[in-house]
Amino acid sequence: MPTPLDEEHGDPKDLKDLKDLVGRVTLVAGATRGAGRGIAVELGAAGATVHVTGRSTRARRSEYDRPETIEDTADLVTAAGGHGIAVPVDHLRPAAVRDLVDRIATEQGRLDILVNDIWGAEKLFEWDTPVWEHDLDNGLRLLRLAIDTHAVTSHFALPLLLRRPGGLVVEMTDGTADHNRDTYRVNLFYDLAKTAVLRMAFALGHELGPRGATAVALTPGWMRSELMLDLFGVREDNWRDALAREPHFAISETPRFTGRAVAALAADPAVARFNGRSLSSGGLAREYGFTDLDGSRPDAWRYLREVQDAGRPAAQRVTGEGELGGTPARDGERLRVRPYRRPMSDHTRFAGHAVLVTGAARGIGAAVARRLAEEGGRVLVTDRDPAEAERTAAELRRQGLTCEAFGCDVAERAAVEAAVARAVDAFGSLDVLVNCAAHCTPDTPRFEDGTDETWARDLDITLTGVQRCCRAALPHLAASGRGAIVSIGSVNGLQDFGNHAYSAAKAGLGSLTRTLAGHAAARGVRVNLVAPGTVRTSAWEGREGELDAVRALYPLGRIGEPEDIAAAVAFLASRDAAWITGTTLVVDGGLTSVHTGFHAALHN
Numbered sequence: 001m002p003t004p005l006d007e008e009h010g011d012p013k014d015l016k017d018l019k020d021l022v023g024r025v026t027l028v029a030g031a032t033r034g035a036g037r038g039i040a041v042e043l044g045a046a047g048a049t050v051h052v053t054g055r056s057t058r059a060r061r062s063e064y065d066r067p068e069t070i071e072d073t074a075d076l077v078t079a080a081g082g083h084g085i086a087v088p089v090d091h092l093r094p095a096a097v098r099d100l101v102d103r104i105a106t107e108q109g110r111l112d113i114l115v116n117d118i119w120g121a122e123k124l125f126e127w128d129t130p131v132w133e134h135d136l137d138n139g140l141r142l143l144r145l146a147i148d149t150h151a152v153t154s155h156f157a158l159p160l161l162l163r164r165p166g167g168l169v170v171e172m173t174d175g176t177a178d179h180n181r182d183t184y185r186v187n188l189f190y191d192l193a194k195t196a197v198l199r200m201a202f203a204l205g206h207e208l209g210p211r212g213a214t215a216v217a218l219t220p221g222w223m224r225s226e227l228m229l230d231l232f233g234v235r236e237d238n239w240r241d242a243l244a245r246e247p248h249f250a251i252s253e254t255p256r257f258t259g260r261a262v263a264a265l266a267a268d269p270a271v272a273r274f275n276g277r278s279l280s281s282g283g284l285a286r287e288y289g290f291t292d293l294d295g296s297r298p299d300a301w302r303y304l305r306e307v308q309d310a311g312r313p314a315a316q317r318v319t320g321e322g323e324l325g326g327t328p329a330r331d332g333e334r335l336r337v338r339p340y341r342r343p344m345s346d347h348t349r350f351a352g353h354a355v356l357v358t359g360a361a362r363g364i365g366a367a368v369a370r371r372l373a374e375e376g377g378r379v380l381v382t383d384r385d386p387a388e389a390e391r392t393a394a395e396l397r398r399q400g401l402t403c404e405a406f407g408c409d410v411a412e413r414a415a416v417e418a419a420v421a422r423a424v425d426a427f428g429s430l431d432v433l434v435n436c437a438a439h440c441t442p443d444t445p446r447f448e449d450g451t452d453e454t455w456a457r458d459l460d461i462t463l464t465g466v467q468r469c470c471r472a473a474l475p476h477l478a479a480s481g482r483g484a485i486v487s488i489g490s491v492n493g494l495q496d497f498g499n500h501a502y503s504a505a506k507a508g509l510g511s512l513t514r515t516l517a518g519h520a521a522a523r524g525v526r527v528n529l530v531a532p533g534t535v536r537t538s539a540w541e542g543r544e545g546e547l548d549a550v551r552a553l554y555p556l557g558r559i560g561e562p563e564d565i566a567a568a569v570a571f572l573a574s575r576d577a578a579w580i581t582g583t584t585l586v587v588d589g590g591l592t593s594v595h596t597g598f599h600a601a602l603h604n
Contacts, residue, residue: 022047030118038255044082146193165212177278205276221300247314351376354427359437361388367562410465462505517582533588555590
């Protein structure tokens with residue numbers, strides 16, 4: 001019979017009423033309980049026909065010796081609105097898997113979605129036990145159950161899936177690629193198993209992508225599976241009682257949350273952008289907007305990094321932004337945690353994107369690199385100071401983000417070309433170029449006292465440097481099919497705010513943006529400019545008195561922060577701005593709407 005986990009909780013308002021997957025045929029291999037059951041039920045709720053497999057039936061239990069059965073899962077799929085079909089299969093037996101696929105081909109004539117969630121090794125691994133002390137037979141069987149079963153199932157199922165374009169393979173694992181790369185997972189056997197599945201998705205992405213299908217790896221967070229609830233001695237309806245024993249359990253999620261992640265992927269016509277990637281339920285919830293059954297949106301892997309591993313209190317509540325999800329507390333508050341620097345974005349708009357940011361060691365450039373990495377981008381942090389670039393990239397990597405560093409002086413053509421080549425070599429493509437590098441020489445008391453050298457230096461870095469970067473990057477951006485260039489201009493390029501050479505260079509960026517946009521549009525690349533007002537960077541250190549006078553000019557009552565500019569850049573570089581090119585987005589707290597320049601304003 002269905003467990004309390006499967007009781008109807010009602011559909012949250014942010015889920016569609018439409019049956020997005022009607023007519024789609026799916027196979028959830030390993031669907032007796034846990035994530036497999038949650039995925040099967042949510043695919044059924046979206047209207048799919050779902051074949052559910054496993055070894056535990058109403059007639060015979062597996063060595064797990066638990067009450068959940070594949071027939072129960074199939075009944076839940078049908079009750080949710082789909083068509084559930086239970087098929088007993090041991091996925092270590094190739095003949096049984098071949099027969100399963102032959103049955104699907106005969107009865108359905110197609111297979112659209114394959115979810116490899118076979119595991120069955122919960123009783124086989126020993127926590128924190130070195131390989132020479134671990135039971136060898138159990139360890140080797142764990143590897144067979146976790147790896148061989150997936151390979152066998154893919155071997156037989158993928159020819160059927162490839163009969164039609166748009167197929168999706170989801171390899172279920174534990175841990176994101178970023179987390180597992182630097183984290184020892186339980187023991188050698190468990191670590192190897194979960195990492196191998198991540199590589200399976202990566203390899204399948206290479207094999208399926210050219211043939212019109214997509215493969216991803218997906219991890220739940222801390223899942224309230226039937227086994228986990230039993231471990232804590234609670235049920236789904238009173239699971240919060242476990243918080244007294246383990247406060248961090250507050251970030252846990254139901255198996256249906258992962259199911260909604262898979263259903264969202266399956267319904268996404270642009271799912272190929274994730275091909276070969278490692279994804280998480282919490283990250284996809286931000287991408288697609290779905291919630292768990294109780295309306296929460298937990299992000300366990302981010303929570304692990306920012307709260308649990310950081311030694312922070314499990315139930316800290318703060319005002320303002322920074323919500324990690326969790327579940328609504330009994331008093332109606334949401335579980336919140338204080339962000340390490342600024343609120344994380346609610347999107348993963350740059351998942352799978354390769355990004356190059358110039359002048360990214362500090363200030364606006366560093367904020368842009370952080371923002372795009374937080375939204376899923378793989379970012380190459382470049383700066384003319386290689387050590388500072390590496391410092392910034394290392395800081396972001398410590399937060400679990402994907403970043404590399406490269407020394408690049410945009411005044412040198414060879415250095416620019418090397419930076420672009422490095423991005424393509426590291427990430428396999430280049431999708432976004434953000435030009436932040438600039439140089440500003442303070443004005444002389446009189447214009448005529450300036451020199452050709454200082455004028456040339458400002459223009460060479462601030463304007464010509466952008467031209468060099470665009471020239472080197474444009475062929476790769478065009479090849480990506482989603483290329484975007486965003487440059488950092490300034491209100492100095494729009495009105496009289498001093499700094500003659502710098503202002504001339506920034507004004508030139510506006511013209512370059514417009515003319516390049518017209519040329520690049522035919523190649524599928526968008527080109528835009530962000531024009532900030534005064535932003536709090538290291539350039540203002542020790543100038544608080546002057547900064548106070550400038551602050552008074554801003555209608556919104558403050559000067560900008562680097563994150564304000566990074567948000568604008570993220571918008572223009574993302575698909576949210578897909579019909580915007582050749583424009584200048586002024587981000588200045590209203591300054592240019594009421595003042596024509598600092599010189600006039602400061603003397604009024």
